[in-house]
Amino acid sequence: MNETVITYGLYLALAVAMTIWVAKTLHKSGRIFLVECFHGNEELADSVNHLLVVGFYLINIGFVSLYLKTTETVTGAQGVFETLSGKMGVVLLMLGGMHFFNLLLFTKLRKRANLATMPPPVPPMLRVNAEVAQLS
Amino acid sequence: MHTLTLFYDARCGLCSRVRQWLSGQPAYVRLEFLPYDSPEAARRLPAIRHLHADQEIVVMADTGEVWQGAGAWVLCLWALREYRGWSARLASPTMQVAARKIVHWISQNRIGMSRLAGFKSDAEIAATAEREAEESVCRLRHDLDLID
Numbered sequence: 001m002n003e004t005v006i007t008y009g010l011y012l013a014l015a016v017a018m019t020i021w022v023a024k025t026l027h028k029s030g031r032i033f034l035v036e037c038f039h040g041n042e043e044l045a046d047s048v049n050h051l052l053v054v055g056f057y058l059i060n061i062g063f064v065s066l067y068l069k070t071t072e073t074v075t076g077a078q079g080v081f082e083t084l085s086g087k088m089g090v091v092l093l094m095l096g097g098m099h100f101f102n103l104l105l106f107t108k109l110r111k112r113a114n115l116a117t118m119p120p121p122v123p124p125m126l127r128v129n130a131e132v133a134q135l136s
Numbered sequence: 137m138h139t140l141t142l143f144y145d146a147r148c149g150l151c152s153r154v155r156q157w158l159s160g161q162p163a164y165v166r167l168e169f170l171p172y173d174s175p176e177a178a179r180r181l182p183a184i185r186h187l188h189a190d191q192e193i194v195v196m197a198d199t200g201e202v203w204q205g206a207g208a209w210v211l212c213l214w215a216l217r218e219y220r221g222w223s224a225r226l227a228s229p230t231m232q233v234a235a236r237k238i239v240h241w242i243s244q245n246r247i248g249m250s251r252l253a254g255f256k257s258d259a260e261i262a263a264t265a266e267r268e269a270e271e272s273v274c275r276l277r278h279d280l281d282l283i284d
Binding site (some may be wrong): 043127 | 137145164169181185187196197200201203207211214218220221223224226227232
């Protein structure tokens, strides 16, 4: 087992562990957002939450796999740390990007849900008898 | 609120074009359009004759609230599914000041702008349709006379 394989092993273990941690955090903290978006429909919120997490896993683990191969030869402990650190840096930035994208999605969904029940944003200048207004 | 009635100027091309656009948009509430000077408008909102509806659009909810000018336009956006977020943004006091100026300017120049853009008003479209119907009746009578 040479240094390159050690780097690969460490990279996979760390990257997958980080992906699982971020996905679990999203799953746990995103639920309350989704429940509000779907007007308290917990079943639907849980289903959407689960689907989102599955998508998150697929994208991230797919990226981690594609990004595994290194073209430079790794020599010594220093080489292992340098290559691993470069790879993990990119994976973490990618995870961060995906995490913020998910947050954006949650906020958008929440805003949209709130819009449906929003009262008129400007006060009326006049009020007339509602019965006359309803005449048709 | 279930219905929003818009009292618009059916003789203005720009207003009629906006009416067409509004009626084609998915909305949270039902939108009704009435020419501001129609007898039906006077029956629904007797106060309309004091509101100078020829200068600024008037909007009335079925709950009896009435808005005019920039506020009325904000309500139109609020009624639409795609634009409710915009209505909240435009409703802030600073935006309302700007909106009031812009809406007032457009209202003042709407007839000239309609002519420039070549927009036909609902009144013109209705008049053309009526004329065409009359002409076809005349032609029919003429053809029948020939047969006799």
